[in-house]
Amino acid sequence: MQIIERIEPLRLALGELRRAGKGIALVPTMGALHEGHLALVDRARERAEVVVMSLFVNPLQFGPNEDFARYPRDREGDARLTESRGVDFLFAPQQDEIYRSGRAVSVVPTSLATRWDGASRPGHFTGVLTIVAKLFNIVQPDVAIFGQKDIQQATIIRAMVRDLDFPIQIVVAPTVREVDGLAMSSRNAYLNAADRERARVLSRAIFAMRDAFAAGETNSASLEKLGNALVATEETVKLEYLAVMDPETLEPAPVAARGSIIAVAARLGTTRLIDNVILGAADSAR
Numbered sequence: 001m002q003i004i005e006r007i008e009p010l011r012l013a014l015g016e017l018r019r020a021g022k023g024i025a026l027v028p029t030m031g032a033l034h035e036g037h038l039a040l041v042d043r044a045r046e047r048a049e050v051v052v053m054s055l056f057v058n059p060l061q062f063g064p065n066e067d068f069a070r071y072p073r074d075r076e077g078d079a080r081l082t083e084s085r086g087v088d089f090l091f092a093p094q095q096d097e098i099y100r101s102g103r104a105v106s107v108v109p110t111s112l113a114t115r116w117d118g119a120s121r122p123g124h125f126t127g128v129l130t131i132v133a134k135l136f137n138i139v140q141p142d143v144a145i146f147g148q149k150d151i152q153q154a155t156i157i158r159a160m161v162r163d164l165d166f167p168i169q170i171v172v173a174p175t176v177r178e179v180d181g182l183a184m185s186s187r188n189a190y191l192n193a194a195d196r197e198r199a200r201v202l203s204r205a206i207f208a209m210r211d212a213f214a215a216g217e218t219n220s221a222s223l224e225k226l227g228n229a230l231v232a233t234e235e236t237v238k239l240e241y242l243a244v245m246d247p248e249t250l251e252p253a254p255v256a257a258r259g260s261i262i263a264v265a266a267r268l269g270t271t272r273l274i275d276n277v278i279l280g281a282a283d284s285a286r
Contacts, residue, residue: 001083003090007138010091014052014139023048026141028132031055032072032186033081036176040145041085043173047143053082054135055092060099060106060127067270072189091139098134106130107164112156112250117265117274120240128153129160136166143169147176149183151261151276155250174282175275177203183275190271198234199268202275205230205242206262210277218256220244231266240265240272247278 004010014024025044029037037053044051055078062068075092082090107129109118118125136144146154154172161168176184181203182196191199205227212226220243227242242264246253253260258280265274 001079001087001090003079003092005091005093006097007093010052010089010138013089014050017050018140022050023143024050024052024139024141026135026139026144027051027053027087028135028144028146029053029055030057030071030186031078032074032189033078034176034184034186034188036147036149036184038081038085039176040147040173041082041087043171044143044145045086047145047169047171048141050088051086052089052091052139052141053087054139055090056095056098056131058098058127058131059095060130061124062127063121063123066121067187067190072186091135098131107133107160109156109160112152112159115250116241116243116245116263117152120265120272125153125156129156132157133160133164133166136161136168141168143171145171145173148172148278149175149185149275151263151278152250155247181207183273185273187271187273191268195236195268195271198237199273201231201234201237202264202266202273206264206275206277209244209262210279213256213279220252220254220256220260223256223262227262227264231264236268238267240267242266 025048027040027044057071059068079090106126109125109129113125158170161170180200182200208230209223209227212223223244224242231237231239244253244256245261247259247261256279260279261276263276
């Protein structure tokens with residue numbers, strides 16, 4: 001595995017491989033890697049001969065009162081994990097390599113970013129789309145792999161690829177879960193043992209909603225009532241939203257159907273967690 005910190009050396013290396021006919025896959029990350037990230041590498045390896053993982057904690061997607069400064073960073077540990085999983089290039093730039101002084105352009109989403117995480121984190125998706133567009137231009141991959149856990153992010157990135165005509169296939173890989181059902185997340189590191197146990201109510205709630213749908217309940221209000229009641233059993237878990245939404249528009253869906261998304265966001269103290277399931281789709285074991 002090669003670790004590259006600057007744009008031009010990465011472009012040169014990938015250009016040679018591209019001219020040799022090699023397919024290139026990109027796995028964008030902010031580091032603090034876990035098995036969920038490594039599962040994305042496995043998906044990338046299935047689709048291309050060359051796998052590039054980016055490792056960059058993107059300041060543009062953090063609000064002024066969010067956790068940019070304390071976001072977990074472990075470059076050496078991340079490098080060991082990526083090499084063991086078969087990544088070919090680890091792109092780990094410094095901030096001034098990505099965002100040069102005088103930067104004047106950002107990629108700004110429209111209606112897909114106004115609800116849910118976009119409402120809770122103003123400007124977040126502008127930061128996400130700006131860094132992803134830059135990575136797409138730097139790496140020029142044939143395929144890029146994202147995780148289902150960040151379902152709104154993945155949906156907005158797909159829209160950007162469509163609307164800006166990036167010649168890139170977007171693959172959204174299923175969420176990887178801990179044995180207890182908790183969705184894997186770098187922010188799980190913030191949770192103590194008691195909070196980690198409390199956090200499990202989020203996956204229990206969306207799984208219960210999924211099971212009720214499988215048993216025939218399609219009224220979204222009824223499903224949301226069920227999920228809200230379960231989350232309410234943990235008083236320290238503060239819901240931001242728990243909703244059934246359309247997979248294309250991300251608007252609330254009055255009637256749940258196969259393909260609808262059940263998504264949740266909540267806070268335990270200062271830690272914000274998200275999770276989701278797609279109705280009618282296979283999901284990781286509980």
